[in-house]
Amino acid sequence: xxxxxxxxxxxxxxxxxxxxxxxxxxxxxxxxxxxxxxxxxxxxxxxxxxxxxxxxxxxxxxxxxxxxxxxxxxxxxxxxxxxxxxxxxxxxxxxxxxxxxxxxxxxxxxxxxxxxxxxxxxxxxxxxxxxxxxxxxxxxxxxxxxxxxxxxxxxxxxxxxxxxxxxxxxxxxxxxxxxxxxxxxxxxxxxxxxxxxxxxxxxxxxxxxxxxxxxxxxxxxxxxxxxxxxxxxxxxxxxxxxxxxxxxxxxxxxxxxxxxxxxxxxxxxxxxxxxxxxxxxxxxxxxxxxxxxxxxxxxxxxxxxxxxxxxxxxxxxxxxxxxxxxxxxxxxxxxxxxxxxxxxxxxxxxxxxxxxxxxxxxxxxxxxxxxxxxxxxxxxxxxxxxxxxxxxxxxxxxxxxxxxxxxxxxxxxxxxxxxxxxxxxxxxxxxxxxxxxxxxxxxxxxxxxxxxxxxxxxxxxxxxxxxxxxxxxxxxxxxxxxxxxxxxxxxxxxxxxxxxxxxxxxxxxxxxxxxxxxxxxxxxxxxxxxxxxxxxxxxxxxxxxxxxxxxxxxxxxxxxxxxxxxxxxxxxxxxxxxxxxxxxxxxxxxxxxxxxxxxxxxxxxxxxxxxxxxxxxxxxxxxxxxxxxxxxxxxxxxxxxxxxxxxxxxxxxxxxxxxxxxxxxxxxxxxxxxxxxxxxxxxxxxxxxxxxxxxxxxxxxxxxxxxxxxxxxxxxxxxxxxxxxxxxxxxxxxxxxxxxxx
Amino acid sequence: xxxxxxxxxxxxxxxxxxxxxxxxxxxxxxxxxxxxxxxxxxxxxxxxxxxxxxxxxxxxxxxxxxxxxxxxxxxxxxxxxxxxxxxxxxxxxxxxxxxxxxxxxxxxxxxxxxxxxxxxxxxxxxxxxxxxxxxxxxxxxxxxxxxxxxx
Numbered sequence: 001x002x003x004x005x006x007x008x009x010x011x012x013x014x015x016x017x018x019x020x021x022x023x024x025x026x027x028x029x030x031x032x033x034x035x036x037x038x039x040x041x042x043x044x045x046x047x048x049x050x051x052x053x054x055x056x057x058x059x060x061x062x063x064x065x066x067x068x069x070x071x072x073x074x075x076x077x078x079x080x081x082x083x084x085x086x087x088x089x090x091x092x093x094x095x096x097x098x099x100x101x102x103x104x105x106x107x108x109x110x111x112x113x114x115x116x117x118x119x120x121x122x123x124x125x126x127x128x129x130x131x132x133x134x135x136x137x138x139x140x141x142x143x144x145x146x147x148x149x150x151x152x153x154x155x156x157x158x159x160x161x162x163x164x165x166x167x168x169x170x171x172x173x174x175x176x177x178x179x180x181x182x183x184x185x186x187x188x189x190x191x192x193x194x195x196x197x198x199x200x201x202x203x204x205x206x207x208x209x210x211x212x213x214x215x216x217x218x219x220x221x222x223x224x225x226x227x228x229x230x231x232x233x234x235x236x237x238x239x240x241x242x243x244x245x246x247x248x249x250x251x252x253x254x255x256x257x258x259x260x261x262x263x264x265x266x267x268x269x270x271x272x273x274x275x276x277x278x279x280x281x282x283x284x285x286x287x288x289x290x291x292x293x294x295x296x297x298x299x300x301x302x303x304x305x306x307x308x309x310x311x312x313x314x315x316x317x318x319x320x321x322x323x324x325x326x327x328x329x330x331x332x333x334x335x336x337x338x339x340x341x342x343x344x345x346x347x348x349x350x351x352x353x354x355x356x357x358x359x360x361x362x363x364x365x366x367x368x369x370x371x372x373x374x375x376x377x378x379x380x381x382x383x384x385x386x387x388x389x390x391x392x393x394x395x396x397x398x399x400x401x402x403x404x405x406x407x408x409x410x411x412x413x414x415x416x417x418x419x420x421x422x423x424x425x426x427x428x429x430x431x432x433x434x435x436x437x438x439x440x441x442x443x444x445x446x447x448x449x450x451x452x453x454x455x456x457x458x459x460x461x462x463x464x465x466x467x468x469x470x471x472x473x474x475x476x477x478x479x480x481x482x483x484x485x486x487x488x489x490x491x492x493x494x495x496x497x498x499x500x501x502x503x504x505x506x507x508x509x510x511x512x513x514x515x516x517x518x519x520x521x522x523x524x525x526x527x528x529x530x531x532x533x534x535x536x537x538x539x540x541x542x543x544x545x546x547x548x549x550x551x552x553x554x555x556x557x558x559x560x561x562x563x564x565x566x567x568x569x570x571x572x573x574x575x576x577x578x579x580x581x582x583x584x585x586x587x588x589x590x591x592x593x594x595x596x597x598x599x600x601x602x603x604x605x606x607x608x609x610x611x612x613x614x615x616x617x618x619x620x621x622x623x624x625x626x627x628x629x630x631x632x633x634x635x636x637x638x639x640x641x642x643x644x645x646x647x648x649x650x651x652x653x654x655x656x657x658x659x660x661x662x663x664x665x666x667x668x669x670x671x672x673x674x675x676x677x678x679x680x681x682x683x684x685x686x687x688x689x690x691x692x693x694x695x696x697x698x699x700x701x702x703x704x705x706x707x708x709x710x711x712x713x714x715x716x717x718x719x720x721x722x723x724x725x726x727x728x729x730x731x732x733x734x735x736x737x738x739x740x741x742x
Numbered sequence: 743x744x745x746x747x748x749x750x751x752x753x754x755x756x757x758x759x760x761x762x763x764x765x766x767x768x769x770x771x772x773x774x775x776x777x778x779x780x781x782x783x784x785x786x787x788x789x790x791x792x793x794x795x796x797x798x799x800x801x802x803x804x805x806x807x808x809x810x811x812x813x814x815x816x817x818x819x820x821x822x823x824x825x826x827x828x829x830x831x832x833x834x835x836x837x838x839x840x841x842x843x844x845x846x847x848x849x850x851x852x853x854x855x856x857x858x859x860x861x862x863x864x865x866x867x868x869x870x871x872x873x874x875x876x877x878x879x880x881x882x883x884x885x886x887x888x889x890x891x892x893x
Binding site: 072073074075210211213214215216217218219220221222223224226227229235260278279280357358359360361408409410411412413441443444445641642645646648649650651652653674675676680681682683684686688689 | 781788817875
């Protein structure tokens with residue numbers, strides 16, 4: 001047994017287990033040679049001597065570094081191994097990146113209790129310290145082995161990329177050579193924080209490298225689960241019940257089976273599956289099911305109407321006699337401070353359901369053994385841990401009987417990390433019924449109808465101002481559809497029945513507001529819900545930042561000045577506010593018909609400020625955003641160009657949430673179907689986007705979604721500046737715009 | 743009866759029903775999976791290919807429609823990712839999740855073939871057929887501009 005020190009906790013893992021796990025892994029990605037000689041590549045297996053569970057080095061100097069994050073476009077497949085390579089002092093051009101096997105105790109995400117789960121923009125921030133330490137440990141092992149070989153004190157040696165150098169003697173040894181004779185200590189050497197590199201010594205962190213999987217994304221070779229074919233496989237489609245908890249009653253099975261190419265129809269707990277020789281036969285069969293199927297009235301959402309529902313939520317939020325289900329956040333005594341305030345300002349806001357719309361409709365391939373006691377599964381998932389658990393539970397087998405091959409994701413945005421996720425369950429149960437490998441694909445319509453949504457919320461806010469106009473109290477009540485209890489009941493119980501996905505972002509920690517309170521009013525509509533890029537921040541920062549602008553207007557204070565006043569104890573916040581105000585020339589006269597709106601947010605210790613410039617077409621009710629400026633401080637920028645890319649991305653995602661994207665529910669069922677009635681941003685909707693990173697030496701924090709919540713409040717505030725009217729709902733659709741302008 | 747056509751220079755034939763979307767023939771029979779399924783309704787452009795040199799939604803094209811014609815997919819755009827659009831795409835680091843990018847690249851290549859030096863407005867008008875949920879639009883715009891300049 002070898003003991004590796006992992007993040008301060010000794011984890012006992014046999015070398016053999018690690019190597020078996022790595023060797024047994026197949027990561028479905030085409031290994032196209034990169035044209036970039038200085039760029040790392042992706043590999044399915046490690047090569048050479050294992051110097052740690054994270055690093056293997058081959059005699060030719062090839063360095064395999066494990067990558068623990070799902071890759072869904074955010075770049076973590078590159079940036080996490082790069083952190084190891086930095087402290088290892090590896091020649092990046094010799095690095096091969098190997099996705100980790102499903103061994104949580106070595107590779108799990110510290111932000112999620114050690115499960116393999118890529119979400120919440122946590123990958124870099126949560127793995128950063130330990131990956132640096134692991135890299136430094138391997139470097140130390142290489143140095144010590146070289147010192148032993150040369151018979152010199154290790155202090156006389158230093159490293160250059162992939163080389164140990166003995167300067168006095170003019171000698172050098174490549175990492176590959178050393179790995180050939182290296183003795184690896186049973187306990188990894190201790191690395192003190194001060195022994196890690198200084199920021200000024202970084203060669204990789206802070207310098208942009210080519211993302212390893214990018215070359216395959218311009219020639220069609222990058223492989224997603226939907227692209228795979230398994231020998232002997234057939235195709236599956238599923239018509240899922242429109243209501244969570246409803247089961248199929250009757251359907252015309254004969255009509256389904258009469259379709260050429262259809263092999264069988266299969267009754268599933270929550271739908272009817274069709275097995276076929278081709279995808280088109282499977283989809284035709286599903287359409288035939290749809291024409292005849294009836295559903296049980298079991299399930300909670302039957303009869304639910306989201307327009308009526310949000311109305312009821314708003315009543316509950318504003319009626320102080322309706323008790324909160326829990327106190328989410330308390331600081332000082334907001335109720336008393338409100339009573340003592342010279343002025344009280346109140347406001348209400350609402351946000352609708354929204355859909356992830358990842359471009360790859362959900363799909364999975366499963367191959368269940370004939371006895372039903374094991375399964376091989378191919379899918380894109382944000383959580384190999386949960387995908388494994390889901391398949392095991394669906395079949396009633398131990399999780400070690402699940403062999404998961406995870407792939408690149410055609411978008412995630414929070415949709416692909418739930419317990420009992422139905423796209424995996426569908427594939428597994430269809431394969432079990434077919435006794436063959438089955439590639440189960442949802443159509444776009446399935447993906448929308450079976451969607452798990454950002455929840456509806458209604459917000460009631462009161463602010464207390466003292467005689468000088470200073471905000472001394474902020475009291476919020478938030479009534480919202482539950483998320484965590486649906487997506488992960490275990491996590492909800494562990495969290496003391498607090499719904500973080502719904503509530504995060506209501507606390508205004510950066511602002512100097514002494515007394516704050518937010519109550520959570522839990523509602524369970526029965527509608528399927530999920531974390532969605534930006535989670536609760538998107539609704540809650542929209543509300544807070546629009547409300548602060550209302551207060552600024554009432555006080556007659558410039559909105560940016562108000563934020564700077566509130567940020568007096570948060571210098572990093574002031575810096576991004578001041579920077580974005582300069583970028584947008586806040587205060588300068590705009591052309592006629594244009595106006596600016598401002599917003600600031602803190603999001604998991606990243607700080608952002610944004611300014612939107614808009615016009616409004618009053619006849620059609622359309623808001624057009626022409627420019628969006630954003631300054632972001634997410635600490636040490638590990639991959640700056642990628643942070644800019646992610647911020648552009650999250651701005652555009654936020655624009656959809658702000659302006660067009662809306663799911664409505666009637667009698668429990670989703671009303672939208674495809675991109676004609678669920679409209680996401682296209683190139684002609686997108687403003688000029690100007691991003692600047694305000695780099696600091698702070699611990700790196702998230703960048704994958706942080707700007708999404710900035711957009712709605714900035715646009716909302718610009719609309720108010722332009723029209724003198726306040727929109728109180730997102731999305732700010734043309735019908736709502738016209739209503740508020742008449 | 744099998745329907746014959748050419749894909750990326752090679753003669754192929756398919757015995758799928760004549761009304762089958764070309765997309766599925768390309769992906770599941772010919773195993774050219776760079777062309778993606780996104781919406782099945784001609785709304786997102788992930789399935790974009792060239793038919794006789796002009797872009798087309800392969801999910802809206804029936805197999806019968808391409809009988810005797812020439813189809814180019816992302817795999818056939820160049821052998822070594824050397825098409826100017828592909829080179830510009832990497833230089834500008836466009837892709838994020840990457841799923842829509844084959845369709846984006848096929849649309850962009852079609853634009854530059856018709857109009858080697860498009861204005862910004864022309865790029866936006868042409869490319870708004872294609873959805874990128876990761877929001878890589880600013881970089882797509884830059885990459886097309888670069889490809890037009892560098893050829």
